[in-house]
Amino acid sequence: MSGLTHFDESGRAHMVDVSEKPVTARLAVARGAVKMSAETLALVTEGRAGKGDVLGVARLAGIMGAKRTADLIPLCHPLPITKVALELTADPALPGIVVEATVKTGGQTGVEMEALTAVSVACLTIYDMVKAVEKGMEITGIRLLLKEGGKSGRFEASA
Amino acid sequence: MSGLTHFDESGRAHMVDVSEKPVTARLAVARGAVKMSAETLALVTEGRAGKGDVLGVARLAGIMGAKRTADLIPLCHPLPITKVALELTADPALPGIVVEATVKTGGQTGVEMEALTAVSVACLTIYDMVKAVEKGMEITGIRLLLKEGGKSGRFEASA
Amino acid sequence: MSGLTHFDESGRAHMVDVSEKPVTARLAVARGAVKMSAETLALVTEGRAGKGDVLGVARLAGIMGAKRTADLIPLCHPLPITKVALELTADPALPGIVVEATVKTGGQTGVEMEALTAVSVACLTIYDMVKAVEKGMEITGIRLLLKEGGKSGRFEASA
Amino acid sequence: MSGLTHFDESGRAHMVDVSEKPVTARLAVARGAVKMSAETLALVTEGRAGKGDVLGVARLAGIMGAKRTADLIPLCHPLPITKVALELTADPALPGIVVEATVKTGGQTGVEMEALTAVSVACLTIYDMVKAVEKGMEITGIRLLLKEGGKSGRFEASA
Amino acid sequence: MSGLTHFDESGRAHMVDVSEKPVTARLAVARGAVKMSAETLALVTEGRAGKGDVLGVARLAGIMGAKRTADLIPLCHPLPITKVALELTADPALPGIVVEATVKTGGQTGVEMEALTAVSVACLTIYDMVKAVEKGMEITGIRLLLKEGGKSGRFEASA
Amino acid sequence: MSGLTHFDESGRAHMVDVSEKPVTARLAVARGAVKMSAETLALVTEGRAGKGDVLGVARLAGIMGAKRTADLIPLCHPLPITKVALELTADPALPGIVVEATVKTGGQTGVEMEALTAVSVACLTIYDMVKAVEKGMEITGIRLLLKEGGKSGRFEASA
Numbered sequence: 037m038s039g040l041t042h043f044d045e046s047g048r049a050h051m052v053d054v055s056e057k058p059v060t061a062r063l064a065v066a067r068g069a070v071k072m073s074a075e076t077l078a079l080v081t082e083g084r085a086g087k088g089d090v091l092g093v094a095r096l097a098g099i100m101g102a103k104r105t106a107d108l109i110p111l112c113h114p115l116p117i118t119k120v121a122l123e124l125t126a127d128p129a130l131p132g133i134v135v136e137a138t139v140k141t142g143g144q145t146g147v148e149m150e151a152l153t154a155v156s157v158a159c160l161t162i163y164d165m166v167k168a169v170e171k172g173m174e175i176t177g178i179r180l181l182l183k184e185g186g187k188s189g190r191f192e193a194s195a
Numbered sequence: 196m197s198g199l200t201h202f203d204e205s206g207r208a209h210m211v212d213v214s215e216k217p218v219t220a221r222l223a224v225a226r227g228a229v230k231m232s233a234e235t236l237a238l239v240t241e242g243r244a245g246k247g248d249v250l251g252v253a254r255l256a257g258i259m260g261a262k263r264t265a266d267l268i269p270l271c272h273p274l275p276i277t278k279v280a281l282e283l284t285a286d287p288a289l290p291g292i293v294v295e296a297t298v299k300t301g302g303q304t305g306v307e308m309e310a311l312t313a314v315s316v317a318c319l320t321i322y323d324m325v326k327a328v329e330k331g332m333e334i335t336g337i338r339l340l341l342k343e344g345g346k347s348g349r350f351e352a353s354a
Numbered sequence: 355m356s357g358l359t360h361f362d363e364s365g366r367a368h369m370v371d372v373s374e375k376p377v378t379a380r381l382a383v384a385r386g387a388v389k390m391s392a393e394t395l396a397l398v399t400e401g402r403a404g405k406g407d408v409l410g411v412a413r414l415a416g417i418m419g420a421k422r423t424a425d426l427i428p429l430c431h432p433l434p435i436t437k438v439a440l441e442l443t444a445d446p447a448l449p450g451i452v453v454e455a456t457v458k459t460g461g462q463t464g465v466e467m468e469a470l471t472a473v474s475v476a477c478l479t480i481y482d483m484v485k486a487v488e489k490g491m492e493i494t495g496i497r498l499l500l501k502e503g504g505k506s507g508r509f510e511a512s513a
Numbered sequence: 514m515s516g517l518t519h520f521d522e523s524g525r526a527h528m529v530d531v532s533e534k535p536v537t538a539r540l541a542v543a544r545g546a547v548k549m550s551a552e553t554l555a556l557v558t559e560g561r562a563g564k565g566d567v568l569g570v571a572r573l574a575g576i577m578g579a580k581r582t583a584d585l586i587p588l589c590h591p592l593p594i595t596k597v598a599l600e601l602t603a604d605p606a607l608p609g610i611v612v613e614a615t616v617k618t619g620g621q622t623g624v625e626m627e628a629l630t631a632v633s634v635a636c637l638t639i640y641d642m643v644k645a646v647e648k649g650m651e652i653t654g655i656r657l658l659l660k661e662g663g664k665s666g667r668f669e670a671s672a
Numbered sequence: 673m674s675g676l677t678h679f680d681e682s683g684r685a686h687m688v689d690v691s692e693k694p695v696t697a698r699l700a701v702a703r704g705a706v707k708m709s710a711e712t713l714a715l716v717t718e719g720r721a722g723k724g725d726v727l728g729v730a731r732l733a734g735i736m737g738a739k740r741t742a743d744l745i746p747l748c749h750p751l752p753i754t755k756v757a758l759e760l761t762a763d764p765a766l767p768g769i770v771v772e773a774t775v776k777t778g779g780q781t782g783v784e785m786e787a788l789t790a791v792s793v794a795c796l797t798i799y800d801m802v803k804a805v806e807k808g809m810e811i812t813g814i815r816l817l818l819k820e821g822g823k824s825g826r827f828e829a830s831a
Numbered sequence: 832m833s834g835l836t837h838f839d840e841s842g843r844a845h846m847v848d849v850s851e852k853p854v855t856a857r858l859a860v861a862r863g864a865v866k867m868s869a870e871t872l873a874l875v876t877e878g879r880a881g882k883g884d885v886l887g888v889a890r891l892a893g894i895m896g897a898k899r900t901a902d903l904i905p906l907c908h909p910l911p912i913t914k915v916a917l918e919l920t921a922d923p924a925l926p927g928i929v930v931e932a933t934v935k936t937g938g939q940t941g942v943e944m945e946a947l948t949a950v951s952v953a954c955l956t957i958y959d960m961v962k963a964v965e966k967g968m969e970i971t972g973i974r975l976l977l978k979e980g981g982k983s984g985r986f987e988a989s990a
Contacts, residue, residue, distance in 0.1 A: 039328040040238060040249070044598070049252050049569070051576055053596035055538060055617045061850060068334070079199060089728060090199070092844070093208050096732050096905050097269050099846055103901055103909055104267065106580055108316050109323050110256050110573050114580055114593055116909055118939060119848035121839070140850045144595060148330070149323050156315045156334070157267050164268050164308050169198040171307070171339055171350050175227070175315070178334035180326075191330050203757070208728070210735055212755035214697060214776045220373060248569060251367070255428050255573050258369055262424055262432055265739055269732050273739055273752055275432055277462060278371035280362065299373045303754060357646040358556060358567070367570050379691060386652070397517060407887060408517070410685070411526050414746050414891050415587050417687055421742055421750055426581065426634050427641050428574050434750055436780060437689035439680070458691045466648070467641050474633045474652070475585050482586050482626050485657075487516040489625070489668050493545070493633070493655035498648055509648050521916070526887070528894055530914035532856060532935045583898055587891050591898055591911055621913060675964040676874060676885070685888050704970070715835060726835070729844050733905050744899065744952050745959050746892050784966070785959050792951045792970070793903050800904050800944050805834040807943070807975055807986045811863070811951070814970035816962075827966045 042111045051111050054144040062141045062185035066151035068178035070162045071132040076170045080133065080162075081126045091124040091133065094161040098122045101157025102139055102150045109153070115143045117150060122158055132173075135159055136181070146186050152178060201270045210270050213303040221300045221344035225310035227337035229321045230291040235329045239292065239321075240285045250283040250292065253320040257281045260316025261298055261309045268312070274302045276309060281317055291332075294318055295340070305345050311337060360429045369429050372462040380459045380503035384469035386496035388480045389450040394488045398451065398480075399444045409442040409451065412479040416440045419475025420457055420468045427471070433461045435468060440476055450491075451480055454499070464504050470496060519588045528588050531621040539618045539662035543628035545655035547639045548609040553647045557610065557639075558603045568601040568610065571638040575599040578634025579616055579627045586630070592620045594627060599635055609650075610639055613658070623663050629655060678747045687747050690780040698777045698821035702787035704814035706798045707768040712806045716769065716798075717762045727760040727769065730797040734758045737793025738775055738786045745789070751779045753786060758794055768809075771795055772817070782822050788814060837906045846906050852939040857980035859934050861946035863973035865957045866927040871965045875928065875957075876921045886919040886928065889956040893917045896952025897934055897945045904948070910938045912945060917953055927968075928957055931976070941981050947973060 041052050072080075080090045099120045106114040119140040127134045137154035139147040159175040166173065183191040200211050231239075239249045258279045265273040278299040286293045296313035298306040318334040325332065342350040359370050390398075398408045417438045424432040437458040445452050455472035457465040477493040484491065501509040518529050549557075557567045576597045583591040596617040604611050614631035616624040636652040643650065660668040677688050708716075716726045735756045742750040755776035763770045773790035775783040795811040802809065819827040839845050867875075875885045894915045901909040914935035922929050932949035934942040954970040961968065978986040 040324060041327045042249075042252075042324045047248070048598075048600075049248070049573060049576070050598040051579075051594070051596055053598075053617060055595040055619060089206070089208070089725070092725060092728055093201075093269055093732060096729060096844060097267065099844070100736075100902075100905050101267055102846075104263075107577075108256065108260055108263065108267075109320050110252055110577050111320075112323060113595065116593065116911065116938075117846070118850040118908065119846055121843075121845040121848075123843075140848060142850060143593075148326060149319065152319055152322060152334070156319060159337075160308065160311055160315060161268050163311060164271060165199065165201045167307060167339075168200045171342065172352060173338065175311070175337035176335050178318075179332065180330055183330065193331060207757075207759075208732060208735070209757040210738075210753070210755055212757075212776060214754040214778060248566070251566060251569055252573060255367060255570060258367070259425075259428050259577075261369075266736075269736050272754065275434065275461075275752065276369070277373040277431065278369055280366075280368040280371075282366075299371060301373060302752075358642060359645045360570075360642045365566070367566070407524070407526070407884070408519075410884060410887055411519075411587055411891060414685060414888060415585065417685070418743075418746050418895075419585055420687075422581075422585065426574065426578055426585075427638055428570055428577075430641060434752065434779075435687070436691040436749065437687055439684075439686040439689075441684075458689060460691060466644060467637065470637055470640060470652070474637060477655075478626065478629055478633055479586050481629060482589060483517065483519045485625060486518045489657055489660065490670060491656065493629070494653050496636075496652035497650065498644075501648065511649060525916075525918075526891060526894070527916040528897075528912070528914055530916075530935060532913040532937060584895075587895050590913065593911065620911075676960065677963045678885075678888075678960045683884070685884070725842070725844070726837075729837075729905055733903065737903055740899075740903065744892065744896055744903075745956055746888055748959060784962060785955065788955055788958060788970070792955055795973075796944065796947055796951055797904050799947060800907060801835060801837045803943060803975075804836045807978065808988060809974065811947070811973035812971050814954075815968065816966055819966065829967060 057144040059142055059144055060185045062143055062146050064147040064151040065138050065182040066155045066180050067136045068155040068159050069132050069134045070159050070173055070175055071130055072170055072173045074131045076166055077126060077131045090165045094158040095122045095124055097161035098137055098154040098158030102154040105150045105153040109149050112149050113145050115141045117141050133162055146183055148180050148183055216303040218301055218303055219344045221302055221305050223306040223310040224297050224341040225314045225339050226295045227314040227318050228291050228293045229318050229332055229334055230289055231329055231332045233290045235325055236290045249324045253317040254281045254283055256320035257296055257313040257317030261313040264309045264312040268308050271308050272304050274300045276300050292321055305342055307339050307342055375462040377460055377462055378503045380461055380464050382465045382469040383456050383500040384473045384498050385454045386473040386477050387450050387452045388477050388491055388493055389448055390488055390491045392449045394484055395449045408483045412476040413440045413442055415479035416472040416476030420472040423468045423471040427467050430467050431463050433459045435459050453477055464501055466498050466501055534621040536619055536621055537662045539620055539623050541624040541628040542615050542659040543632045543657050544613045545632040545636050546609050546611045546653055547636050548607055548651045548653055549647055551608045553643055554608045567642045571635040572599045572601055574638035575614055575631040575635030579631040582627045582630040586626050589626050590622050592618045594618050612636055623660055625657050625660055693780040695778055695780055696821045698779055698782050700783040700787040701774050701818040702791045702816050703772045704791040704795050705768050705770045706795050706809055706811055707766050708806055708809045710767045712802055713767045726801045730794040731758045731760055733797035734773055734790040734794030738790040741786045741789040745785050748785050749781050751777045753777050769798055782819055784816050784819055849939040854937055854939055855980045857936050857938055857941050859942040859946040860977040861950045861975050862931045863950040863954050864927050864929045865954050865968055865970055866925055867965055867968045869926045871961055872926045885960045889953040890917045890919055892956035893932055893949040893953030897949040900945045900948040904944050907944050908940050910936045912936050930954055941978055943975050943978055
């Protein structure tokens, strides 16, 4: 299948051979959001003031999720992650929480999936912690913002 | 924090005590999508005809992901899942792939998180398998469609 | 596909719905072997006398492997295992080590896969521990000996 | 114990120190098979034509299983796998399915166990998916075909 | 071995058969502590005021650790945990942090190991987060305080 | 927070960026103990003579636990461990079992947490295996003895 590198010439799924690729510094940044009502967002942001830190729990879940990426995504290579950071920001205009993850490694493949997985798990965790008050929340807009390193070079999402 | 059950009265995160809740039949259905260009969607759907089954791989990843929910979501209870099924459908209008997951259990808490996690992992897997041809894809609209069983009763998302 | 229950009517893989099946006592016994040279077998069995307990390590790996079955086998239901025991016996006639695993649960599906996984992981562990002296060993004859409980009833392998 | 490197001089199990070994390109190929009746084999191979892809599911399980090797085999070193591919072929003469796995890494120890684990998990998955029609199947002949790289050099199984 | 139930009559490790034990409500409470200098303790407790929540991270790690107990402890039965809560308290007299975990289940065996594992993982996490300022900290006094449910009845540690 | 590197300047937990740190040889040694009655200790040590090898099981659990460190400790980097060894010694003066773990890697961060986790999991396993005869045992004195490699240099615990 032309272009879909996760299949061999017979269309069978495989984990792509990256043995010959050089180890280079890799960076990926991904973003997503959980949309909720303004009332729910107020509950979440108030919590930061000491009554129950939804965002702190979600941040940690995202970091730990990044480390499980190769366990979850069938054809993903295991990678020695060297940095994971998540920024969770209340966005009253959404309204909701915007999650942005930055992941680094020195490796033979990129860390896009690690960054996207970190965002996804953080968003799921926000949903889990807040679902008692609002079941209709939506996880949305999960995408890659930036990728650096490797043969395919720099990718930056258009705004 | 009023309503946020994952925190105790002092605002400390905990796994809620469900010991006294009865074991009942539980069902959850969640949905999400991966938006991509029409050209990429054509590549993915052609694959179903035998050249590389992106959707088959993603379906399996979603099923296995559902089983890892309590590992990923910090305050989620482990549950004996009794059914997981995913439907992945090409939607030319999006354009993209729509993912819908149905999960069942007999347990003391619901399986919303399992259904949402199944959808998320399937969407991430689609992204992973197709990113070589399009890095700008977006995972979007992940939400709970239906929930049955348990004290809080039936939830059905508004259209 | 007639008979292959892990696919729905459209041929899509799913985790079969067992919600309606009663919880019953389940038992499965599986067996397999690692064939090796008589010299290697002597090394392994001497170890039991205190110089390095290959069989003790393999037994433990098998028990722990049984607990990972639902993580490894995509469409397997997670089950609350209530017993795992492995018997590892030197068989000079093979020559090699015969591994037999017994697994029990009270659940809605059987524990055949848990017993077969326990045997497989124990055999792999024997291979790992002994490969420095013989790389040509063979893992062989892994099969279900006995299954009890559940709607499909008792299965006993023909000799 | 002479030769059994997984034990120290007192016979205690340990994870061998490979700190001083150079990082070299490593390759391992392993093979195994699931024996079944000709009728069952026909069911499985027909499925490839779109009614339920047993071999596709087993291939994926094998790839993911390779990544879990160090979790399953107690004294195995964690390794950054750089390639996993599985070939599953119907063999009417057996009758059954032959599974062959190829694994690569750049590391300080070999990937024999990863290749053997990939084969084992793929075979177990075939058993799981087909057991509803034949419980008497047998997993057999799991062995290392080829190993390259590292101090101990090339190993090729005799036919 | 008289009394050591994790071995059979031949001294082989096994996972004890609990199939015949009734499902009853189980509770366990465990405690432990991390001893550190008064200066380090001050750093940790100040953090609670918003500059870096060591105790919040450790609490979450303990909760998630409780869910991994059967993965870590070879002969432990997997159990459907119904509650986990951790209390982390600064003790200026130690000086250090005291960690107390409460775990509940409805199951066929107790949750002592889950409570002790939760405490251990929380203590290890405190060590990890604070080690940059004090490597000489000590994890100490991890023990079972209370156990309820099951045939062996109530256990309460002497002061 | 001055000194606590696991938080950024805003006090948010993150996995520290080690991308720029050189890969160097790293070593860590940690120690801990399980205190029990002299009678229980006698039971455990007799077992070594062939009636049930508590220490062998605990050693293996510790080795496998070291490999799970980054899964358990939220902000720990995954590391390619190159050696794990545990020594378990009966100490009649305690009375109890002293556990010492040595871990090596070539990496960008140290293996203190892997050594401490190995000790903790081995101690928990001893508790699990012996708790049927004595529930009042205590896990105690878990600390880092030695650390070598990396920018912060050598650390050796004071006696």
